[in-house]
Amino acid sequence: MNTPLQEPDDLRQLAGEYVLGTLSAARRREVAQRLPGDAALRAAVHEWEDRLLPLTALADPVEPSAQLWQRIEGGLAAAPAVAPPRRRPVSGGGWWNSLGLWRGLAGTGFAAAALLAAVLVTRQDTAPAVPRFMVVLVAPQDKAPGWVIQASDSRQLRLIPLGTVEVPQEKSLQFWTKGDGWSGPVSLGLVKPGQPLQVPLDKLPPLQPNQLFELTLEPLAGSPIGRPTGPIQFIGRAVKVL
């Protein structure tokens, strides 16, 4: 959490005023930017949203113009939805040393990042802090995007699911990274399917362009040897975002 020792009451108050709508434009943006990485604040906001929801019944319904749906549908055509993530079939061994795979992915990752950057901008309620790095993790087989990594500073990053993925029983998804020149990949922890994860990067060198990230299928408690042992599920490389 980036705001140390915020009292629960202050947090609830901030969440309440955010949902109520009485914060200034600047404060609203601040809260909206904090939300993706601050689970406690997000929980407090969800509580207030559900608590006050019945009040929406006090606004009289208004019949939309006939064009409204057409405008929405037209917008969908202009901005195709991201392909939904699917469970990846198990890939063969030796992926780690397949330079061709990395090079291919770096290219497709870049294209996907450009597409996703556009999607991410529109999906924020207010202008987000521009991430310094973005990574789109795609399935190796069909390049379907499954997760996005955003790093708005070099000290922590957020892994954001674009959907849910199925993980077999007794298995876990493990999150790894490797920079150019590192001797091997480093674990960033286990990932719950469909749930965002915030990772401090204290013990690693700063993020670098082209740094590799991936999710592999591992035993329930994670890889026993500190290196990926199972098939890669999603993979991508860091792209610097201006």
Next chain:
Amino acid sequence: MPMAPDDDTSFDYNAALAGCARGDRGALRSLYDQESRRLLGVALRIVRQRQLAEDVVQEAFMNIWTRAASFDALRGSGRGWVYSVVRNLALNAVRDAAREVPVEEDVMEALDAQASAQAHQAMADAFELQASLGRLGDCLARLDPARRNCILYAYLDGCSHSEIAQRLDSPLGTVKAWIKRGLGALRECMA
């Protein structure tokens, strides 16, 4: 005032959002058919201009379409999420407008008169519809009228602190305190 006839609880919001996440346009359309009238009503109360309200609802449905995959049913209700998307966009629109576009004096007066009339009606409605508000209605009824007014002006009409202060003819600091204590009391009451 009767409730909207299509106010049923059988609609499966989570299923519709899951459909959107899969890229099923029919699911988005069903959500639109179910909720667009009420969402437009909510947006219009906040932004107070018909065209802007439709813009907000359009953008909201685009957002719902692209973000449905990120909705987590474990963390809140699907219906609540849909309304929060609309309310956030509407609030952003009026807060940004307040900051960037100075409203002309006569337009301001007209808006004010219109808003006051609406707000007045909202107060009457609030009591008339209290049964439909459930626990929230009971807890609102226990608040001082001033605090209750503050919360309804803010949530329904998208009023800022200073707009509420103007409407209630009270100092800004007092209004801030009313809202703070009102929210605290509501939370305790509904816990």
